[in-house]
Amino acid sequence: MQNQATRILSPLDTYRENPADHAPSEIFQPLEPLPDITMPSLLQLGESDWQEEFRGDGDIDAMHQGPGYISPPVDMHFSPSMMDWLDFMDLPDPILPLSTSRAESESTSSALTSIPAEQMHRMRRLWSRQRPKFAGRLMRQLWEQVTHHKSDNIFTAPQASAHDFIHAVSNRRQTSPRSMDEECRTRLAQHCNELDESFRYENSTDDETQSTPRSFLSGSPSDSEEAFPTLEILDSSLDFFFQFFHPILPFMHKSTFDLRNTPSALLLSMCLVGLSYVDRIRTRAFVSRYLNKMMQSCSDDMASQALGQCTASDLLATLASTLIVVYLALGFRDEIDQSQAYMLCAQMLSIADKRGLFAANQGDDPGLQLRQGPSDPEGFWKAWARIESVKRLIFCFVWLDMAYARLMNAAGVIEIDKVELHLPCDDALFDGPTSAGFLNAIQQGAQLTMPRMKIRNFYTTSTPPLSDTSTQILLRGLYLRVIAVRTKLSEEENQCSDPHPVSHAEALAAVDSSIKDIITDVLLLPTTQASVLKGRNRMNALGWHYLCITLTADMDLLEAASGRDGLEAASTALVQVARWSQSASARRAVLHAAQVFDILDSSRIRESYLTRPDLVLFVSALVISQYILVSGQKEGRPDTHSPSSPLPFELLQDIDWTVVGDEGLVTSNGTVPQSAIIDGDPPPATSNAARHFIQLGGPISFAGEVPNCGGVSARKMVRKFAHLMAGFGTWDGSGYSSILKMMCDSVVGDDLVI
Template identity: 30%
Template sequence: MVLRKCEICDRKFKKTEHYKRHERSHTKERPYECTVCHKKFSRSDVLSRHAKGHIQNANGPTNINNAAKNTTAATTTTPPITAADGIGSITAATPMIPDASDLAASLQIPADPNHVQEEQRRMSLVNIHTSTANHQDNDAQHHFINRTSGGPGPANARASVPVFPPTPRDVQITPPGGLSSNLDFLADISAHQPRTEPEINAMMMDEQNPAYFGWGDVSALETVEQQQQAQRPITFDPMPNEMLQLWLEPRADSVSHHSSSIDFMRNMNFIGENFISPGRRDSRSMDSNKAIDDIPNERFTRVERSWVAPANLVGRLINNLWQDVSCYESDNLFSIPPWQSMSPSTGNYPGSRFGLDEECRSQLQHAFGLSPASIGSINSATPNDALSPTASTAGSGSIPTFPPAEILDMALDLYFRHFHPLVPFVHLPTFCAKKTKTPLLFVMCQIGMLILGTKGTTSFVSKTFTCSLERISSELSKCAIGNETSTGVISTFAAALLTLNLAAMTGEKLHIQQSQMLYINLMSIAQRHGLFTAGEGQSVDMSLFEAVPDLEMRWKAWSRVESTKRLIVGLLLLDSWFSSFLSTSPIITPDSVQIVLPCHESLFQANSSSRWMQHIRGGKRIITSMVKSPNETTALPVLDVPVDEFCMHALLAMLQLRLSGAYHRILFKRPNYPFAPCHTYAMDGQARCLTSLQVQVMNTYNESLSRMNPNCIVMWHHMCMDLTADIQIFELAAGRNGAGPARKALDDITAWTQTPAARRACLHAAQIFKAISNRRASDDTMFHSVHALFSAALILGLYIYMVPRSAETQAGATSIELLDDIDWQQVGTEGFTSFMEPHGSPSSRTMDDQTVNFIRHGGTIYVRGVPHQGGYQSARRILLDYGGLLKDTGKWSVRKFSYVLHIMSDVLMDVD
């Protein structure tokens, strides 16, 4: 079939008649003229329907009565009809009306010669039906009812039969020989059948029968209005015919020309199983298998392409997660399948540790190359960032030059050296850059380039962040609708997790704002997939690995399962610190959290299957327990000794989620802030366990926390600070929302400084400073530690600034060195409780411990042997010390945090 293209609007048509009709809609040509009233029309079928109005007027009431009587006579002589005879024999004796045919011939309607007989028969049938509908004598209808009911039809029985208006069931529907199908014939009948229902479904209108609604032309509308005023109370104002044709033009993607006919058939219940003879019904059931085999595969393919809702390939991820990842084809969880991998390279780049060569660089460049429009918008937002290593020209619209393979390989190495230990979910022994999925690998390189910190790499990351964010968001949308495999979903979650960390590392406010939806979507989709409710899925047990006989394959299957468990912990950590940093309620529901703990780090770092087996024989377990989020009824889990740092992070993240959720449920934006949040939590049924859980953590894991990376103990101190001080007040006092709220917040802090909770908060703030100051060179700092250090600076600095001098000389006051070691097990719940709780009064028990006495009675504060009394000068020294430490924390861009502290201390030199 040759496609014809409109030269004006470029629309394409398969049929010549459609193309000609559309062409006339542009040229406004009207070649068809009515010989009666001399109106002109652009389409022959519109002229035909217009002519039928003249035919009906020419027949008159007398002709209509005669036609009805002739029809009655014809049906009287028709032999009885059975259902087995089929529908086609019902109207075999239908006569033609000479008046109608003669008038139609005299009109000289120009039309296709192949359709002349068809148009004449259609007009005849319309006249028969119209005369029957408007004739008050219902002989034909009464006789038809008696014939279909099987009983005799005497003339005197007419009075006992109720007179009904004609319906589609009463019409003789066998198509004459000229009609193409029953559907065409029924469509013509429905176009002129009197309607009893007032509602019209405009979406089911047939493009070939616009007169179905009386919209075809004005004269036809007036005729219908005169004859059917009672049944058609709604009229339309006359409109130009060209305008009607424009509105009634069929859509380009329209498939069916008989939608109204199909709707008409659906409403008629006389075509169905009841009209099929038993013999035909049996033969059809016998041929059902053959009918299925006869359906071509191409039809199913077309249906698949046309289906609106995308196919859900995964379902709920947790249902078969562990089985899917353990049986994945690739060695590494984040690698592409072998059949999708690139062609073997001629050799890795010299000195490359992970196989990032020129071929891999080309693939990254192809996937993440920026367009001039996007880079122009980014450069216009940051006009001072035109840097020579990242720009081919000096213009603001230049596309950044993609880094060479050497820089990318160096950045990837820095990622694994400095960032990977913080969130270790990638299995290094099986990792290969050339096989890793492109979005994940690119974000890894971006993080490494930020850690590298050169002028060129920093500018490149800034300019490509939006492109990377859009790509990851697009990939995540596939996970939302299930249009991705299980391992593909996990890989996308990993890329999104690193992208959000990248946004925090850049320190740009715009990047953090742009990544808000990615954070919300990532956590929501992960929670919907059940990643944080491990108890609802299959168990992680030895059956996953025992079925693998080969040791090498078993080790790789275990590594993929372990990578998934560690990624889930990384998502928990992300929600805990992101919600705390953004002052929003966490997305994960704390009460429902249930995860499988990661195995010991030594197992995950084993560089071969034999080394992995040695650790197992040494007592390390490859199957760990499933733990629930601790609460008032669920105790802290018993962790293997020595406690793995990542397991401790998982436990603290669950507590942080519970604490953040309680704060935003109970305290956020209350008109009157409490002196200490822990006092309010103690009166809430769900949150009253928060203080006791923090004490239990220190009593249970004190020894492990003291030897771990300082990020763990900093996270614990931060949660204790949140229990004893409302950080929102301190951010307002620092000037987050301007001068007015700041002065009100400072008044609240003045009252807060008189409480034991405030003095305990100062101790935790000082211990955060100590832990980060004493970290080793190999101890990398997590983002939540940087945020905790900033919050500690606000709490301790504003406490010293606002505390009255009289508090240092009250009865029982003592001096204390804030950076000395503190026995938190000895301190217990001191400062957490209030006089409203049992044993909450300061004098309820005696204690010789200096720290406990300071919490109870206050006193002079010393930092490195220097006394800090209340006032601006002491507070200024505290803020400068914390600001300097923030600048030394490394990879995280803390320029803004440090800048705020320097503003508060009025020292702005060397901070930009």
């Protein structure tokens, strides 16, 4: 066994990083209470004066001493600079002299000890009310605390006593750690009772909950449990959580998850997500009711932990609960306050940011901490899993920031250009069920640690091939950078009536030159990370094409032209859409939109509130239909039988985007080097044709059919997308399918005059 442990550690022993890449490890010191030092003027107060000064429970200014008193600075604290300020005060007797004799010190000490303990306690309480104590940056010792956490899973509390440990072992022998039992169900019901008492939520869903079908409900006589899920349903909800939710936000290590030691708030949030998958109709009333209350509870928990001292695992468990809740809120937009959900997400991200979770360069080294952790195979595996769980939780925060930024059409909460993360290890390694399988994977060369990635400077250092999860981190980080610039553009357009450039990329570059760097990063992905477009995971390709659409098409303009703001606004917007349709940027957007259709028509994409294939398909429908509406009318139907007429370019075909390069876009430092792209085998003719189409335009075909001119062809194209949409967007919170169906009958007709 010792030899096995040695083999486990050997990959870490050979792992070395440049020390210059890491900030020096600092010892995290919790904020200590202020010294029990009281002003002499307070010491001179008589007993009756003290009682008068501190009588009552209202807010009291502990430093107020009557007329003529000189107020100290607002940020007063006992430091050398504070002593200097006191020394300059023109007072009859010096306060806290810089040098005192031993006798004077003893006299002062005696005076301090003469104050009753109760009065000193009240004084300290007043000080804490004057200046709340905010917790420091967790990142400085995060990995050390996570490595040496006393529980197998980072989100579970350590066993409090030997009796609890024996009881837990006994329970594990009877049931699986992930199987719901009656004791856990009772604990969840009690937690729901506490939520009911703390947060009175009077809504129609309360009545709906009471009328939920009995096959879903328990037979408990208690009113609060009358609509509580049965043991079987709760057990299924956890299974559904790991089967359907875990691939979307993969931070929970299911092999070490033990629901008996999982905090009630986290366990309830997991069950709520699972219930939404089990039966969305019959569980909806229950889920929406406690989702609302969990939103309030999570907000209170985060606020209290921000102002007080708590362990790393407690904070991480609260943040994990909030992460699940704000994700679930994306699918219950009709039952919850959307702005409240957004503010809860912003609060979560702000706390994570202030605790340093997005500054990996400021933390200790997880690889080093792992080498100094448990040496036995089982303990080593669990320590690694705890570290990996936290790494994944952190990038899941970035994903939720992206989702809410897209929903609110606003810049993200996180300052994404400053975000630096530890990349996750392989998903298969994280999902492995046993330490034996973990050991075997290491012996076959699996990586236990991964490099850090800074979203802004992703290509400044050599980058290893990205896994699917790491690719999603990069794509969603790039989207946050794009939407931040797009928000600036929108604000400037509201202040200035001048029309922006025809090219959307040029308009973005006019307000923020950093968009050029973003475009460079986006264009290099097909070259440096070929799996993005050619890998089995088509979700990465879908995300890349959506990014390119946001860089080449003004979606606000296209939505307005489709009737979002009424007929008059649509007519005005169509004039600008017509100008845009004549640009290379528009033609490139059409190519990306067609590729989205092709991907979703031929691949199975897992639906989620993050991926949103329905949204990407809807955006693509707007791009192509509006392009056909305004550009097809000018060009008319091409004469495909004429020898001099160019052949239509087929949109639904494979395109080598490394050959297309930066056509239709602007880049930062010139263009992407074509010599680096076209070396080797000659590019396919279709890719050269795509480049030619972006440059010069020409007729198009879609699945072999050449679109006719104007509104008829536009409506026909919308119907194709609406038909494909029927397989998407049927889940909660999506209305794009209905919008497309309405557009089939409301797109401006052939009598449009541009």
